[in-house]
Amino acid sequence: MSELLRLEGLQVYFPVRGGAFDALARRPRGYVRAVDGIDLTIGKGEILGLVGESGSGKTTTGRVVVKLTKQTGGRVIFDGQDVSSLWGTKALRTYRRRVQLIFQDPYETLNPKHTIGEFVGEPLDVNGIATSRQDREERIHAALETAGLRPAADFAARYPHELSGGQRQRVVIAGALVMDPELVVADEPVSMLDVSIRTELLHLMLDLRNERGLAYLFITHDLAVAWVLADRIAVMYLGRILEIGPAEQVIRHPRNPYTQALVSVSPSPEPPAEGEELKRTILVGETPDAAHVPAGCRFHPRCPLAFDRCRVDEPPLVEVGEGHQAACWLVEQG
């Protein structure tokens, strides 16, 4: 699989400004280290699941990839080209055509006063893509049909309130597809939806990958959704990737204690047998504030297995299997 996107040492720090004195001195009080040095690659037609709890930096990573947030360090390489400093240029427009974003909330993304056709057609107008009125219409209809909204002409004339939640999310997907992208950054695209609609959309996203070779950076807090969809899974915690590898490996043989805990608490619809206790590792406390990242391994204050070294040195990601890496001092190389 050839490489489509590569993040190298990506870093996003947000300044925290204090009171008037700090403002006068023009110095930030500190930094929120939202993304703190991550490396990732996504191949053409690959689905990478980026999993983490709130505050892990997964959404910020996605925003950097679609260039809605500026990184403070590191590089973004897309299709062999460094796009890190691509701001306000014509090349950025081309990039944005090839990389599209799908948000979580289909209720907020759609303008209630615009028809579905207007919403899907807007990126065409903004980018001046359609050659004629007819071409524009054809592209809109093709996108709607690919997203499973048939008959397209009928849906194009409707307003968002006339659609169900699942149909709205399909419209949002159509709005991304109309640009014929190569990479879609999907930020929790199914977490607001009902079980049956969610499955339909996961199937749609898989079909699009299989038919068009579309790649996804699929951002979610739900390990089970990543499990059914992603080829590879990366687990983020407090701005760092603690484990990354093939979905099968990360879920069935997690090596980092944080991943192990996440997998153990990931709920399953299979009830425990009579008298059987669930084997869950429930971590104490919550993810710390990214403005005060703990020294050493950033997970050590909550880690049930932490020892002396963890409090001092931050562990690097090491190879633990074929394409499977974990960052933990307990993990032996090989």
Next chain:
Amino acid sequence: MTTPDGVASAAALAVRDRRRWPLPKLADPTAPLLVVEDLAVRFRIPSGTVKAVDGVSFRMDDGEALGIVGESGCGKTTTALSLVHLLPANGTIKSGRVALFGIDLVPKTEQQMARYRWREISLVFQGAMNALNPVRRIRDLIAEPIEVRLGQSQDAARQRAGELLELVGIPAQRGTAYPHELSGGMRQRAMIAIALACDPAIVIGDEPTTALDVMVQAQILQLLERLRRDLGLSLILITHDLSVIAETCDRVMVMYAGRVAEEGPVRRVFMAPRHPYTQKLLSAFPNIRADRRTLEVIPGMPPDLRTPPPGCRFAPRCPAALPVCVEIAPSEVRFADGVRVACHLYPASDVAPVEPQP
């Protein structure tokens, strides 16, 4: 205390043993904790009347946890809200009976309901942790229902609030904090403490963990389990998340389009679902312990409840639908293992018919 009916009285005694406050005067000590019979709720909207809940019956015993599961619009929240008369202004209970300790709550007036709401049935909503009054201390928010509803002094109420905080895993001295000073998980714990303030007979949790992170969700579910074990709490848990019910409840009631599709012990229903909707719902749920990419799709959409189909409401989407399904609504059949199902695939003649509810 002795009563002729041994089983029911044991349950009733458990409530009495635990409670610091007397049961309502009209309570029948031999009656089951909660019996809902043939509940029907209607919403008036400009374009018609929505039959949101249509003939829902269930029973809950003391110390039991009942999960109500279904997709948006299936009537699970409406069912819960109608127990305590908290329906929106355009909603009315058309018929049915909601008997708590044998007292029918449906005909109660707003004033009479004040005795039952919060003192007997309390609620924890989804995102309720964001609805805490921001200018009041956590301790006072918990003490308020104790003062107002139970008429306790401020000192006694604060004392009890401290105990409740410890019970839900927040150090009592944190009670002086304001809601914004607590994390989301802590606020949800405080919300549970408020719901427990008056020693209610039943706590209803409406998607209590939905807005929380996975690990925090696990912490809250663990807390609910502990409270059930230590206090013998009776819990109604409403959620679209099958896995939450699988891990916390004794019984599950699967609702579809305002009706009960299947109800029974969690393990029986989830391991061997009988209703085609339950089967589909379970196979459409992403499961980390199952194989990848075997998710099934439920084709179509739930019916418009202004004009529900005459037969089984799931028939238009059902893979096993028979000709009779689109014409006649199936009646419930009860199996020997305690599961009841409303589906024509299980004719009443094959199994024991539904026993009339006591």
